[in-house]
Amino acid sequence: MTPAPGPRRVPGLRREELADLAGISHDYYTRLEQGRDRRPSPEILDALAHALRLDAPTTRHLHHLAGHLPRPEPACTELPAGLAELLTVWRDIPAVVQTATLDVLAATPPATALAPFYRPGANLLRAAFLTPEVHRLHADAPTLVARAVATLRAQADHTPDDPRVLALRDELLSRSAGFRAMWQRYEVNPPPVGELTLTHPVVGPLTLTYQRFAVPAHPGILLVVHSAEPGSPSERALDRLLADTGTPTPPGRA
Template identity: 50%
Template sequence: MAADNALGEFLKARRGRVPPSHADLPAHGRRRVAGLRREELARLAGISEPYLTRLEQGVDRHPSPQVLGALARALELDADTSAHLFALAAPAGPDRTAEPEVASEVHQLLDAWTGTPAYVRNRRFDVLAANKWARALAPMYEPGHNLARDVFLDPGTRRLFPDWPEIAAQTAAALRAEADPRDPRTARLVAELLADGDFRALWERYDARPSRDELKRFTHPVVGELALRRQALTVGGAEQQVIIVYQAVPGSPSESALARLL
């Protein structure tokens, strides 16, 4: 994730995605970059070009909220990507060598959801716990799996999702938004995934969008097609853990299919 200069790499990548025409800049003349030149972004954001250079080179890593807001507007970032920009510029938090275990009460909650696939993952998309319904829905929800690795590197997972291109884009954007680029285990995961061309193309877009509640379609090898609503719930007291729950519309064919999973 270029953890040593995550902010600078982000600024350079997003600068390259803003067409000059969007900033009312003349398009005439030969341009060596597809997006904004460094001096153009600096002018739009109201900062000096030398200061922007220091930010992109990682010399200065913690600009003020005012500078970050000006850069976000100049780069045409949406709310999610702006939040990611601010997170990249924040001082590093405490070094966590050991991640918190899933509380016994959370395990009990997962098992109490009869007919409802549910699992717990961390910000790096490692599956930490899952109920039997989630494990029956897909092997990727078995504890010990990494969801991003399975989405991009497991052919069976690609067959599981009829909307795989959308799922892949969502996964890459959510991993960028939620994972800590300063975490060595995250850096190793991203380095492994970059060997896949699909992941590399999406990762280089620098999109950042946390997991949201949305409809997800599955093609299960036993029960067939399912359309399930995904909900993401933060585990109280454990910022690094998220509960993902899948629910079918009552009385729908997907609810009947879920009942046949076990």
């Protein structure tokens, strides 16, 4: 069905248009929307997700809200030995190992020099909402903070009974109006790749790309690696930061 033309008071599909796209009756969709039917089948949820063009993480969130997801394995909270060894080899790369609740488990010296909250024991969400450091350092802080909240929301979907997730969520809900507003946006799809634009107090402005890698053998553990475009002013600024930490510049960039 093609949405009917004509003026709309708000953007988006009308109720009957969404029901038709999902292949369900208007009456049944109305009951779902009004909360009079709280147990739609997985097939109905998939049909609605398809009609709304939801991506996979958001579709998973829809199933979570309806109580259809199986109980997952608990997330890891300890630093895997293999990643600890890898970070000793990657001493010239800004790299961070963190949990699904954004607790930093390990960081290379360049990462800690890049941002003081990249240090073992810190929590990136607490830093984002309860200290001014993130907003002073990151020109794109609102985007990064939103991605961090989406990461926690995704983990809350995956392990809804995890006491660490619940404790962090409840703490920030009680202490930060900004977190409360972002939590209500229900964003659950943090991108694995993105950019950071920083104004560093030592080396000045630089733009880095970051990539987030899940560790399948250790659910909930993420490896985040930062890099600069080869030959760019940001790479030169990163090299100055390496020199400031006493880390040798990688071969080929000296």
